Amino acid sequence: MVKKKMSGNIRVIIVDDLPETRENVRKLLQFESDIEVIGQAGTGEEAVQMAKEHQPDIILMDINMPGIDGIGASQQITESVPTVQIIIMSVQSDPNYLRRAMMAGARDFLTKPFGGDEVVAAIRRVHDKRPFITAKSTSKIPKLFYRPKKSTTEIQSKLTRLEAETTFLNILKLTEKIELFSHSLTEGHLVDQMAQITAGMAHDLRSPINLIITILDSIDDQEISSSPENIKKHILRVWKRIYYCKWLIDNFLGVSFNEQHSRKTISIRKSIEFSLNLIKPRFISAEIKISIPYYLKLQTDSRVFDLLILNIITNAFEEMPEGGQLFISSAKNETDVSIIIEDSGSMGPPEYFRIGYSTKPAHCGLGLYVAKRLIEQQLGEINFYRSSILRGTKVVLTFPRNRSFRQEFLELQDYIIHTHNKTLDNYLTYLEEKLNKFRKSTISEKNKEYISKEFKRITLNFARNLYNELSFVDSAAKEILSQINSLKLSKAFKKITHNCSYSQLLVRNMIEIGESTNPSLSSVNVASIIDEVLELLERKIPPQLFRINWDVDLTIGNIEADEIQMKQIFMNLIKNALDAMPNGGVLTIRLSQIKTFILVEIKDTGVGISNENLSKLFKLGFTTKPNGYGIGLYSISTIVKKHRGRISASSQLGKGATFTVLLPINQTGVLT
Structure with a gap:
């Protein structure tokens, strides 16, 4: 209406x-x-x-x-x-x-x-x-409305806020990458490799996590207050854990993303208290003192600020494994606001800011690297000192009080025109060419091996941590579902478990990069698994755009396989098929039996795949999608091989593609 x-x-x-x-x-x-x-x-x-x-x-x-x-x-x-x-x-x-x-x-x-x-x-x-x-x-x-022609400088200074900020972030991103490559070719190539994953992950993982947060935020306070105490505690745990999941994802994406910022006035103390409330239960109790007035405000992006503070405080807690003291204060003058975070732990080495640096095997080592990037994007700076009060680390975060991206952009534009004698477009081209020269530089086999190893370690640690958190959210949500009578709460937490399952399958793709786990075999029904996957992807399959054709041999029984890994296979294949049909189409699913094997075909009527790309489909990192990250089909092929099966693809450009999976019915000779 x-x-x-x-x-x-x-x-x-x-x-x-x-x-x-x-x-x-x-x-x-x-x-x-x-x-x-x-x-x-x-x-x-x-x-x-x-x-x-x-x-x-x-x-x-x-x-x-x-x-x-x-x-x-x-x-x-x-x-x-x-x-x-x-x-x-x-x-x-x-x-x-x-x-x-x-x-x-x-x-x-x-x-x-x-x-x-x-x-x-x-x-x-x-x-x-x-x-x-x-x-x-x-x-x-x-x-x-007609405007007379102006000089290049005048026109460029009249760019919209969105255009100016986008241009500024692009220049910042290119300059940062050039500095990184200049300092270390190895680190530059490592960040480049990780950037490919983070670009595609932005929507794939953020979307279901943000939807869970939206669902939790939309639950009526009265519904929660009228629930038993144990249900209230479970809901609070779900809320904290899902925000922790969001932090993990944003941190991983922060390795290479330069994001557009929504600046607003925030209370510094309230943001710090939010961060402490989220992560303090994970660490041994520390004596915490906050000496920041509630009225002290800052004009910044609240999401970026929260992520930055979470990273610094988490690092402080980790430097005090047996407990200690944490002192958070502030200082300001006419131009800047500073936040000082001091701990009584051990002061780390200069490698703190290096990507992947961590003293703990299960950690990604991204927090301080990302923190440095984030504060620079906020036009501020970060410095580390020895704390004279607590004898540990003293971190000083300095933010400009009255600077805006518009001001920064205009000064940058003036610098480019007068120092480099270039227009903004020409300067962007110049930076891109300079970066490409670094990217084409050769590196030793030893460094290539290091990049591959670090890439897999960081990705695997991130995926494991996120998967564990999602598992907790899923278990807590199911526990709530088993105890509540409210239809509204029941509907909300069913959606939460639905989105957790979807997210977990995406994360398992990343786990396949770094470790090879043997299938946990059980008796599974492939048709039922595909039906569950279609339910998880329901939002992506509006009936007015898509038609699903089933062609199933009803005599097929169960097969011996890993149930979760089967869901991974068919979610990736069906999701890819839907992506190949942006304007809708027909998805055909065929199941048949050939001797001691089951044959599954996933066919779409999409754009198709070129012969040149067909041979590259199952290689790690290869993708034909603008924002793909080249993990899904690699993960599928790894799982199929573990199940002693085969996977192949055929296609005709403009008419669609067909993926065929052949799986043995029995793995051990006896179905349980």
Whole structure:
């Protein structure tokens, strides 16, 4: 339903394939007297149609949707209804996404999850800066108000906030990579290899974790308060653990991501207390003293700030394995705010900031490396000293009080033009060429071996830690389900277990990179497993876009296999098939028996795979997706080999692809 226009209101349409997300965004806007949500859409196609029919002022557009995605829908809307201003909403904040969003016509970009202040500010900002369009025009697309030509410098300084921040982050990213390669070719190649994984993981893992957080946040306080005490404790544990999962993911992504920031005013002390509440139960009790007034505020990105503080405080606790003292204070002057974190542990070596550095075998060694990147992205700096009070480590985080990305961008632009005599585009090209020279530099076989080993160690430790946390969340959620009578809570925690299962299967792909585990064999029904996988992927298979054809030999019995690994195989294959059909299509699943083997075919009507790429499909790191990370098919082939089976692929460009899996019915000769 779409509301009629009320005079003076900013008319908004919310577009997201998740009803829960649409409803939460609507709630964030419901008390704003000048903003009116006139409708909601669940697909890109619906968004295009509603924009044409109702011509809203603003559309809040999710990127990742089945069928036409948010960027494709934005492009169509911008071309057909240029008066509509689009704000992209996504868990993905990589500059490549920002660039694509801008090219499609987006005016701003919000990173999920965001708060009410952020979305309201973005709506008003975009609405206030909307371009003037002439009332009379003979062309199909009205002409923008004529502006006389200006010099290159003047035009560049008039870039939108989104364009300026994207350009700034791109330059920062390239400069940082060049400095890294200059310091160590080995570290540069290691970060490059990890960047390939993190780019694809952004949506794959953040999406279900953020959805769980959204579900928890939407649970009525009254429902929780009326629950038994043990249920309340379980819910609190789930909340803490899922935020810890989010921290692990954001930390891993922080190795290479340069994200767009949503700056707002935060209470420094409240953010620190949030971090302590999240991680303190994991460590032996320490005496903690916070000497920061609640009124001390900072203009920054709250997500980045929380991650930064979590990393520093976690490192402090780890330096005090037997307990100790933690003292957190602040200082400020006219230009800067500093946060000082002192512990009574042992002071670490200068290698602290090196990627992968850790004194603990089960740790990734990413925390301080990521912390350094994050604070530099916030235009601040981090320094380590010996604490004169507690005799341990003293970390000083310094943030500018009145600096903005816009100011930084303008100064950077001025520096580039006057020092390098280049336009921004030319300077970006210059940096890219310089970085490519480093990437082409040869490294020794010994260093290649080190990179491969470190890559697998870091990835495996991250995946194990995350998998363990997700297992706890899943177990706690199932325990809650077994004890509650509330239909609302039951529905919420069923969704949580559903998203945990999906996330765990994704994480197991990463575990396959670093360790080879033998299958845990049991009697499993392949058709039932595929049905469970389709249920996990239900959100990606809207019936109006996809048709599923089953062709199953009903005489097939169970096979002897690892149940979880079978789910990995078929989730990856079906997910890839759906990705190959961005505008919908037909998914065909065939199960048959050939002598002592079961044959499974997953066929799509998608874009197909070239002959050149068919031979590379199962290699680690190979992907044909713009944001793929080349793990899924490698993981599948590893699992199939462990089950003494075979996997193959065939394709015809423009007509689709077929993946065939052949698995023995018996592994040991006796089915249990």
